[in-house]
Amino acid sequence: MSGFAAVLLAPQLLEATIRLSTPVTFAALAAVVCERSGITNIAMEGIMLVGAFFSAYVGWLTGNPWIGLLGGLVAGAAFSLLFAWATVSLHINHVVAGAIMNILAFGLTRYLMMVCYGRQGTSEAVPLTLDHYRLRVPLLSNIPYLGSAVFNQTPLVYLSLISVAALAWTFARTRFGLSLTASGEHPMALETLGRSVYRVRYQAVLLSGLLCGLAGAFLSIENSNSFTEGMTNGRGFIALAANIAGGWQPVGVFLASLFFGLVDAAQLRAQSIGLIHLPSEIFLVFPYIATIVAVAGLVRKSRPPAAVGKDFNVEGGGD
Amino acid sequence: MKRFVIAVAAAVLVFAFGPGAPAFAQSSKPFVAMCTDTNGLGDGSFNDGVWAGLKKAEGEGLASVKVLEAHSMTDYIPNLTGLAEGGSKLVFGVGFLMVEQIQEAAKDEPNTFYAGIDDYFGGNVPRNLIGVSFREQEAGYLAGIVAGEMTKKYYKNSKLLNDKNVIGAVLGMNIPPVERYLAGYIAGARSVDPTVDVRFITVGSFADRAKGKEAALALNDQGADIIIQLAGLSGMGVIDAARERKFFAIGADVDQNAAAPDYVLTSALKGTTMSAYLLIKDLAAGTLKGGENRVFGLKEGAIDIAPFHQFDSIVPAEVKQAVADAKAGIASGKITVPSTLAELGIKQ
Numbered sequence: 058m059s060g061f062a063a064v065l066l067a068p069q070l071l072e073a074t075i076r077l078s079t080p081v082t083f084a085a086l087a088a089v090v091c092e093r094s095g096i097t098n099i100a101m102e103g104i105m106l107v108g109a110f111f112s113a114y115v116g117w118l119t120g121n122p123w124i125g126l127l128g129g130l131v132a133g134a135a136f137s138l139l140f141a142w143a144t145v146s147l148h149i150n151h152v153v154a155g156a157i158m159n160i161l162a163f164g165l166t167r168y169l170m171m172v173c174y175g176r177q178g179t180s181e182a183v184p185l186t187l188d189h190y191r192l193r194v195p196l197l198s199n200i201p202y203l204g205s206a207v208f209n210q211t212p213l214v215y216l217s218l219i220s221v222a223a224l225a226w227t228f229a230r231t232r233f234g235l236s237l238t239a240s241g242e243h244p245m246a247l248e249t250l251g252r253s254v255y256r257v258r259y260q261a262v263l264l265s266g267l268l269c270g271l272a273g274a275f276l277s278i279e280n281s282n283s284f285t286e287g288m289t290n291g292r293g294f295i296a297l298a299a300n301i302a303g304g305w306q307p308v309g310v311f312l313a314s315l316f317f318g319l320v321d322a323a324q325l326r327a328q329s330i331g332l333i334h335l336p337s338e339i340f341l342v343f344p345y346i347a348t349i350v351a352v353a354g355l356v357r358k359s360r361p362p363a364a365v366g367k368d369f370n371v372e373g374g375g376d
Numbered sequence: 377m378k379r380f381v382i383a384v385a386a387a388v389l390v391f392a393f394g395p396g397a398p399a400f401a402q403s404s405k406p407f408v409a410m411c412t413d414t415n416g417l418g419d420g421s422f423n424d425g426v427w428a429g430l431k432k433a434e435g436e437g438l439a440s441v442k443v444l445e446a447h448s449m450t451d452y453i454p455n456l457t458g459l460a461e462g463g464s465k466l467v468f469g470v471g472f473l474m475v476e477q478i479q480e481a482a483k484d485e486p487n488t489f490y491a492g493i494d495d496y497f498g499g500n501v502p503r504n505l506i507g508v509s510f511r512e513q514e515a516g517y518l519a520g521i522v523a524g525e526m527t528k529k530y531y532k533n534s535k536l537l538n539d540k541n542v543i544g545a546v547l548g549m550n551i552p553p554v555e556r557y558l559a560g561y562i563a564g565a566r567s568v569d570p571t572v573d574v575r576f577i578t579v580g581s582f583a584d585r586a587k588g589k590e591a592a593l594a595l596n597d598q599g600a601d602i603i604i605q606l607a608g609l610s611g612m613g614v615i616d617a618a619r620e621r622k623f624f625a626i627g628a629d630v631d632q633n634a635a636a637p638d639y640v641l642t643s644a645l646k647g648t649t650m651s652a653y654l655l656i657k658d659l660a661a662g663t664l665k666g667g668e669n670r671v672f673g674l675k676e677g678a679i680d681i682a683p684f685h686q687f688d689s690i691v692p693a694e695v696k697q698a699v700a701d702a703k704a705g706i707a708s709g710k711i712t713v714p715s716t717l718a719e720l721g722i723k724q
Contacts, residue, residue: 069597073590080586163447170418177418179612179635188620280586281616285609286418290584325587326594328577329544337550337578 078318083272084296087265094261099155102293103162108273133270241362304359413471429652456481511673513560520564544600588613647678
């Protein structure tokens with residue numbers, strides 16, 4: 058059973074893929090919502106980190122992971138509001154504001170570790186994690202191969218699947234989705250129709266903050282049981298790549314996130330089989346090569362929103 | 377006028393909070409400082425270990441101490457040289473990842489001693505530079521003996537163990553200290569269980585907990601029931617995996633039992649605290665010598681294995697005896713533990 062194919066075809070690979078891709082999926086959806094509304098958001102990494110911290114902190118204080126999750130959501134939303142204020146109201150360059158948010162998040166969580174726990178590194182463990190509420194869907198979880206990976210999962214994994222569907226529906230079928238798209242394609246047109254571009258963009262950033270909060274909560278109180286400094290470790294940036302590779306579409310970025318998760322899961326497992334003797338560095342570059350190939354190969358077919366990253370100023374007639 | 381006030385205020389701030397706070401420089405005790413790597417304090421590893429050594433020396437009145445934390449790799453050189461300019465007599469640069477920067481800083485600041493933790497300098501070592509490295513392989517060897525014995529002969533002693541003769545290791549990055557740990561771990565396990573299958577995965581980061589967990593789960597899927605973490609903060613993920621899947625984790629650097637008392641069997645201990653303390657003691661006594669590499673091991677009291685805590689009863693006396701024999705053998709030089717995978721005939 059130690060064959061290469063046996064390991065790569067085992068259902069555990071799919072389970073690992075889903076575990077690794079869930080936080081990226083949430084963050085990539087956050088990127089889609091922001092970018093479709095015209096805001097370039099590179100702050101997912103930081104917002105996720107803040108969400109992860111507060112999920113763990115509130116979960117630890119109250120002993121209830123659901124309240125912890127709520128804490129992560131509120132913190133993610135509040136932190137992203139700062140980003141919305143900077144980019145929409147103060148008209149700061151989106152990339153600059155995003156970079157500042159990321160640095161701020163690292164410093165802030167580090168500082169809060171000292172304030173809340175009196176130490177750095179890893180926080181106190183939450184008494185109960187969301188993993189405890191793993192839900193096995195009857196019947197469906199008996200499907201061979203897929204069943205155990207998709208239908209015997211933890212709450213936020215299910216929520217990530219629901220979020221993909223809900224956002225796809227929002228963009229395709231709702232007024233709000235249409236406003237988001239208009240705000241990113243031709244904000245002046247939206248404004249002329251009497252819808253406030255500022256308002257739509259605030260809503261978009263706030264929604265992305267909630268999604269990043271979920272990503273953070275997954276990392277700290279579902280996949281593990283406490284917060285570790287810097288635990289997002291670049292997932293916010295992988296999400297940016299997933300957003301582009303997925304063509305700014307919820308379903309597309311979900312598939313892209315799954316692909317990145319699969320490549321990572323496969324390289325980790327391939328290392329341990331010991332059949333092929335390659336330096337581990339070769340395995341470690343797989344995900345990055347996959348990212349480049351995916352972005353370079355798929356991005357040609359899709360186009361970013363026309364007004365993404367461009368400032369919109371009502372007083373200046375849209376410039 | 378306004379500009380002048382701002383300039384004065386800025387100067388005051390720089391002197392009050394800058395790396396070279398005069399209060400330290402004028403103290404009669406030598407001022408000793410350390411620069412962390414980007415993981416900073418709280419890594420549960422060498423940063424915390426060295427800082428504890430500095431605090432111990434401070435507590436004994438040997439020195440006044442200070443720590444600067446790096447947030448990115450570009451902070452290394454300014455932090456290292458800034459501390460020297462602030463009057464520090466001895467600066468610790470923690471971690472193999474700043475091995476280049478500390479050599480550069482030592483060249484720029486010839487009047488300050490620099491000690492590179494986890495560094496071994498080849499060739500002519502400048503007279504103000506000290507390489508501090510450890511024989512991690514000795515700690516790995518002791519942990520390997522425990523893992524090899526428990527996974528094969530005594531797997532019935534705990535529900536966390538299975539009947540497969542497989543153990544694992546999760547590595548942060550492929551750097552010499554990590555390889556030494558791993559080589560010792562494999563050699564130790566093989567010394568008691570020649571047919572043991574040791575599998576390992578490198579996650580490529582010392583700060584990715586989720587990936588560390590994933591690597592440990594992958595090893596567990598292949599039958600590994602005892603997994604050592606050699607991955608810094610990523611290693612917390614190994615302990616997460618142990619808790620979720622119910623197998624044994626072995627900690628590294630410091631006793632990590634408290635992270636998950638029901639799943640951490642023991643830890644391989646590396647005495648960064650002791651090494652830092654000993655260097656400061658030499659400095660205070662005026663006998664500190666630069667221009668050389670200091671290697672700390674079991675014989676120097678800087679390498680050990682942590683107690684088994686609540687698992688003391690399931691680890692048989694025979695295993696404890698094997699560990700004690702190995703310690704005696706290493707200390708007397710009868711056992712030389714391999715420090716590279718090549719010595720074990722493992723291609724990488």
